[in-house]
Amino acid sequence: MAAIMAAEQGTRGPGIRCFHAQETNAMADNATGDNGDNGAPGLTRCDLEDMDNPFILFEHWFEYAQKSEPEDANAMALATVDDAGLPDVRMVLLKGYNEAGFVFYTNLTSRKGVELAANPKAALCLHWKSLRRQVRIRGPVEPVSHAEADDYFQSRPRLSRIGAWASRQSQPLESRFALEKAVAVQTARFAAGSIPRPDFWSGYRIVPETIEFWREAAFRLHDRVLYRREAAGNWSRTRLYP
Ligand SMILES: Cc1cc2nc3c(=O)[nH]c(=O)nc-3n(C[C@H](O)[C@H](O)[C@H](O)COP(=O)(O)O)c2cc1C
Numbered sequence: 001m002a003a004i005m006a007a008e009q010g011t012r013g014p015g016i017r018c019f020h021a022q023e024t025n026a027m028a029d030n031a032t033g034d035n036g037d038n039g040a041p042g043l044t045r046c047d048l049e050d051m052d053n054p055f056i057l058f059e060h061w062f063e064y065a066q067k068s069e070p071e072d073a074n075a076m077a078l079a080t081v082d083d084a085g086l087p088d089v090r091m092v093l094l095k096g097y098n099e100a101g102f103v104f105y106t107n108l109t110s111r112k113g114v115e116l117a118a119n120p121k122a123a124l125c126l127h128w129k130s131l132r133r134q135v136r137i138r139g140p141v142e143p144v145s146h147a148e149a150d151d152y153f154q155s156r157p158r159l160s161r162i163g164a165w166a167s168r169q170s171q172p173l174e175s176r177f178a179l180e181k182a183v184a185v186q187t188a189r190f191a192a193g194s195i196p197r198p199d200f201w202s203g204y205r206i207v208p209e210t211i212e213f214w215r216e217a218a219f220r221l222h223d224r225v226l227y228r229r230e231a232a233g234n235w236s237r238t239r240l241y242p
Contacts, residue, residue, distance in 0.1 A: 107169035132216035144203035153197035
């Protein structure tokens with residue numbers, strides 16, 4: 001995918017060049033003709049040429065977000081529903097993505113874990129303020145493999161691994177002291193040697209059925225492009241009113 005990206009960037013620059021020739025984009029109407037978003041590829045007809053695969057577009061945008069966002073470009077809102085159908089939303093960190101889906105890690109007995117066990121479907125929303133862009137993703141959710149979760153867990157700092165053992169995420173906590181005590185107990189337990197991944201801590205993969213790219217434009221005439229996975233496995237692409 002990186003090779004595809006390099007080839008595309010090489011042939012038509014960072015995706016801004018065709019604004020005026022190809023399509024009106026109100027954000028380009030400022031004094032410099034630049035929308036101030038560091039040349040991230042946009043959603044003009046030119047930018048979307050050959051973008052039949054939303055993962056390529058996502059990779060472009062995510063790379064630019066990692067350069068431009070001061071903190072946590074991988075932060076995303078994760079929406080689930082409870083057993084009464086009431087939506088629930090919280091932030092998590094995107095820890096991996098490819099054509100199979102978008103992965104985050106958590107405590108499986110947390111509220112989100114319980115909700116996903118009962119209803120394994122979710123929606124994600126990434127918002128990059130400095131780029132004035134968002135990406136929305138919806139689809140079924142599946143657990144990552146044990147091997148994948150083990151690899152990621154072992155890549156975390158030692159104290160984060162101990163914290164995972166100490167936290168009964170989303171359960172009532174009597175006091176801050178009780179948490180510190182739990183951390184001390186686990187620190188003593190794992191004083192020497194490796195720290196295995198708890199069986200109540202792992203990752204989920206959201207397998208996208210739809211991915212929508214949104215880009216701010218002047219006068220609220222924003223760009224929206226919705227990709228939908230078709231039965232044959234290919235992606236359809238539809239532009240939406242803002
Ligand atoms: C920027 C940010 C990133 C976060 N990333 C994670 C994460 O990757 N995994 C996680 O379990 N909680 C993460 N949290 C904490 C969650 O938002 C939430 O408080 C916690 O997971 C409990 O949610 P739940 O009770 O709905 O299960 C993050 C919070 C913020 C603000």
